[in-house]
Each structure stands twice: as C-alpha cells, then as structure tokens.
Amino acid sequence: QLQLQESGPGLVKPSETLSLSCAVSGASIRSSTYYWGWIRQPPGKGLEWIGSIHSDGTTFYNPSLKSRVTMSVDTSKSHFSLRLTSVTATDTALFYCARIVENWFDTWGQGTLVTVSS
Amino acid sequence: EIVLTQSPATLSLSPGERATLSCRASVSVTSDLAWYQQKPGQAPRLLIYGASNRATGIPARFSGSGSGTDFTLTISSLEPEDFAVYYCQQRSNWPLTFGGGTKVEIK
Numbered sequence: 001q002l003q004l005q006e007s008g009p010g011l012v013k014p015s016e017t018l019s020l021s022c023a024v025s026g027a028s029i030r031s032s033t034y035y036w037g038w039i040r041q042p043p044g045k046g047l048e049w050i051g052s053i054h055s056d057g058t059t060f061y062n063p064s065l066k067s068r069v070t071m072s073v074d075t076s077k078s079h080f081s082l083r084l085t086s087v088t089a090t091d092t093a094l095f096y097c098a099r100i101v102e103n104w105f106d107t108w109g110q111g112t113l114v115t116v117s118s
Numbered sequence: 119e120i121v122l123t124q125s126p127a128t129l130s131l132s133p134g135e136r137a138t139l140s141c142r143a144s145v146s147v148t149s150d151l152a153w154y155q156q157k158p159g160q161a162p163r164l165l166i167y168g169a170s171n172r173a174t175g176i177p178a179r180f181s182g183s184g185s186g187t188d189f190t191l192t193i194s195s196l197e198p199e200d201f202a203v204y205y206c207q208q209r210s211n212w213p214l215t216f217g218g219g220t221k222v223e224i225k
Contacts, residue, residue, distance in 0.1 A: 047154075047162065047205055049214040062213040063119075096161055103209035104152050106173065108161035 002027040004097050004109035012091075012116050018084040022097030022109060029078045030055045035100040036073065038082045040093040041111075048093075052100055053080055087116045120144055122206050122217035130225040137193040139220045141206035146186045150210035153182055153191045156219075157202045165204075166191065196222070 008020035022036070029036065037052040051061040053071040061069050065084070073080040084091060092115050098105040121144040131137055141151065149169040154162040164173040166182035169189060179194040193200055201224050206217040 046218045047207075047216040049216070052214075060212060064213070102167075103150075103214060104164060104167045105154070105162070105207070106164050106167075108163070111161055 002099060002107050004099065004107060006095060006097050006109045006112040008095075008112060008114070010113060010115060012087055012114060013118050014088055014116055015086055018082070018087050018091065018114055018116075020082045020095055020097075020112065020114070021079050022081070023079045024099075025078065027099075029073065029080065030075050032056075033101065035060075035103075036080045037098050037100045037105065038071065039096045039098060039105065039108075040091075041096070042090075042093045050082065050084075050095075052103075089116050092116045119213060120147060120208050120211050120215050122208055122215055124204075124206060124217035124220045126220060127218070128221045128223060130223050131196055132225045133196050133198055135196050137191075137196055137200070137222055139191040139193075139204055139222070141184075141189040141191070141217050143187045143189075143208060143210075145211075147208040147210035149185050150208055151182075151184070151189050152207045152209070153180075154205045154207065154216075155200075155202050156205065157199075162205060193222075 003025045005023045035052040038050040053059045068085045070083040094111045096111045097109045099107040123142045125140045153166040156162040170182045203219045203221045
C-alpha cells in the first residue's frame with residue numbers, strides 16, 4: 001500500500017529557506033505513470049498546488065511561487081523534496097506531498113505544519 | 119489561472135439528507151474536474167475525477183456530474199462520516215487550482 005511521509009523543520013525564520021522531504025513507500029517512485037507533488041494549506045484556509053515532479057526530473061511549478069521553488073527527486077532513496085526560498089509569515093502552512101495520476105492527487109501524505117516566525 | 123468558485127460555503131444538513139455541492143469554473147474545463155473530501159486533522163481524499171468517475175473505494179452515494187463550467191457533487195444520503203469540507207480541483211490548464219471549499223456540517 002502506497003504511503004507518503006513528509007519530514008522537515010516545523011519552524012523556519014523569515015527570509016530563510018524551507019526544506020521538506022517526502023518519503024515514498026509501497027510503490028516505486030520510478031514509475032513513469034506518476035508525478036509527485038506538493039500542496040500547501042494555510043491554517044483554516046484552502047489548498048494551493050505548489051509543484052509537481054517526475055522521476056525523470058521534469059517539473060511543473062505554480063507561477064505564483066515559481067521564482068522561489070525548487071523540487072528534486074532521489075530515486076535511489078525513494079523520496080522527493082521541496083525547497084522554498086525567502087519565506088515570510090504568509091508561507092506558514094500545512095504542507096502535503098502527494099502522488100499525482102493524470103494531474104489528479106490520488107494519494108496524500110498526512111501533512112507537516114511549517115511555521116515561519118523569528 | 120482558472121478560478122473555481124464553490125457554493126455554498128457552508129451546507130447545514132442532517133444525516134440521511136441529500137447534499138448538493140456546486141463548483142463553477144471561470145472558463146470551461148471540459149470534464150477535467152475532481153472532488154476531494156477533507157475531514158478535520160486529515161489530508162484530503164480523492165472522491166471523484168474526470169467530473170463523474172468515482173475513485174477507488176469511494177461509496178456509491180457519492181456522485182459527480184457536469185461539464186464545461188458547472189459541476190455538482192451529490193451525496194445521496196449523508197452518513198455521519200460524510201460531514202467534512204469538500205474541494206473541487208481542475209487540471210484543464212496550468213496551474214492546477216482548487217476551489218475554496220464547501221463545509222458540510224451537521225444541522
């Protein structure tokens with residue numbers, strides 16, 4: 001059974017870089033069928049797609065975040081990662097990783113809360 | 119960017135009642151729309167994709183309809199576990215976008 005698990009610091013200072021990782025188990029991250037992605041949800045608010053990555057390194061980013069986002073994938077360790085630079089308080093959110101099938105998010109991690117504060 | 123507008127923001131119903139949720143797109147997304155359910159403290163769960171296809175393991179009381187700009191998620195008879203927030207999502211154009219959500223609460 002596919003499982004995704006986010007990990008990373010729960011607190012990041014303003015202007016610094018947020019780095020998260022998503023461990024994939026129960027399925028191959030190398031499958032050509034899937035993309036892998038990040039979605040965030042500010043406390044009490046809705047969902048925002050951040051970006052998607054394929055195991056071949058192909059990426060798609062939300063234009064609203066593109067200048068600050070980098071995603072990468074490590075197939076040998078079966079995980080993919082998110083870096084978001086120059087964070088501010090408005091980046092405080094619950095961050096989810098997900099498997100993407102034909103641009104539908106069919107399996108989600110449990111989410112990890114990242115707070116931006118000094 | 120395609121904007122998805124969900125209505126109503128909150129739907130107050132009793133168990134056993136029928137729930138009808140709406141999602142309207144700012145431009146046509148053909149049938150490229152999905153619905154997700156999110157319970158408190160949990161990640162969203164895919165319910166419906168391609169406007170009307172139930173995802174694996176989703177009960178038959180959940181159905182989706184619509185095309186173009188107007189879509190509906192119907193829960194034929196609300197079970198206690200169905201009280202949650204529901205989001206629509208489009209994949210027709212980049213960036214992928216979500217609606218603002220409809221909360222289905224117990225009346």
